[in-house]
Amino acid sequence: SAVISQKPSRDICQRGTSLTIQCQVDSQVTMMFWYRQQPGQSLTLIATANQGSEATYESGFVIDKFPISRPNLTFSTLTVSNMSPEDSSIYLCSAGQGGTNTEAFFGQGTRLTVV
Amino acid sequence: AQSVTQPDIHITVSEGASLELRCNYSYGATPYLFWYVQSPGQGLQLLLKYFSGDTLVQGIKGFEAEFKRSQSSFNLRKPSVHWSDAAEYFCAVRFTGNQFYFGTGTSLTVIP
Numbered sequence: 001s002a003v004i005s006q007k008p009s010r011d012i013c014q015r016g017t018s019l020t021i022q023c024q025v026d027s028q029v030t031m032m033f034w035y036r037q038q039p040g041q042s043l044t045l046i047a048t049a050n051q052g053s054e055a056t057y058e059s060g061f062v063i064d065k066f067p068i069s070r071p072n073l074t075f076s077t078l079t080v081s082n083m084s085p086e087d088s089s090i091y092l093c094s095a096g097q098g099g100t101n102t103e104a105f106f107g108q109g110t111r112l113t114v115v
Numbered sequence: 116a117q118s119v120t121q122p123d124i125h126i127t128v129s130e131g132a133s134l135e136l137r138c139n140y141s142y143g144a145t146p147y148l149f150w151y152v153q154s155p156g157q158g159l160q161l162l163l164k165y166f167s168g169d170t171l172v173q174g175i176k177g178f179e180a181e182f183k184r185s186q187s188s189f190n191l192r193k194p195s196v197h198w199s200d201a202a203e204y205f206c207a208v209r210f211t212g213n214q215f216y217f218g219t220g221t222s223l224t225v226i227p
Contacts, residue, residue, distance in 0.1 A: 043217045106158040
């Protein structure tokens with residue numbers, strides 16, 4: 001298993017600003033992902049964070065809005081840029097060893113409110 | 116198209132009663148199946164998973180799930196619900212590759 005720590009756990013931000021969320025895994029993992037969970041909704045995959053290369057974004061998400069870094073096998077960041085109230089969500093980091101027969105582990109999430 | 120469905124948005128059960136949460140998927144082959152639980156303000160915790168073999172799988176906290184290929188279902192069950200089981204439950208599926216697809220979730224309320 002993997003233990004995932006996210007920082008900050010919550011934040012209230014002004015519109016137009018940016019917030020960087022950090023995700024630290026206690027062991028080396030092959031795959032890291034970022035999800036968004038809007039109020040009362042399920043999880044939507046934003047992107048796969050690739051170590052040493054650009055992240056792979058899902059439809060509807062772009063690098064300029066959600067830049068992602070992954071400098072090594074245990075750490076990733078997600079930045080929510082030029083925030084608007086519509087970006088108010090829970091952002092979850094997920095990690096796993098990859099392969100269809102493995103599970104994913106999740107951080108506790110970052111609850112973001114944009115005012 | 117590949118999809119996963121949780122038909123029940125919200126379920127209320129009495130403490131001590133049995134529980135079944137439904138999950139259906141659409142896919143041409145057998146996917147990899149998971150149930151996660153999310154308590155308020157928390158991340159997701161894995162309850163159980165099915166990859167192959169015995170179609171009845173046991174998980175943590177007294178939960179079990181049964182994979183039924185003929186019905187494309189992977190329903191979660193618990194014989195006796197505790198008040199601490201109140202949470203949001205997500206069925207997740209992995210078809211190919213590494214991406215998870217999550218159902219819309221079922222919110223469970225437990226009444227005394």
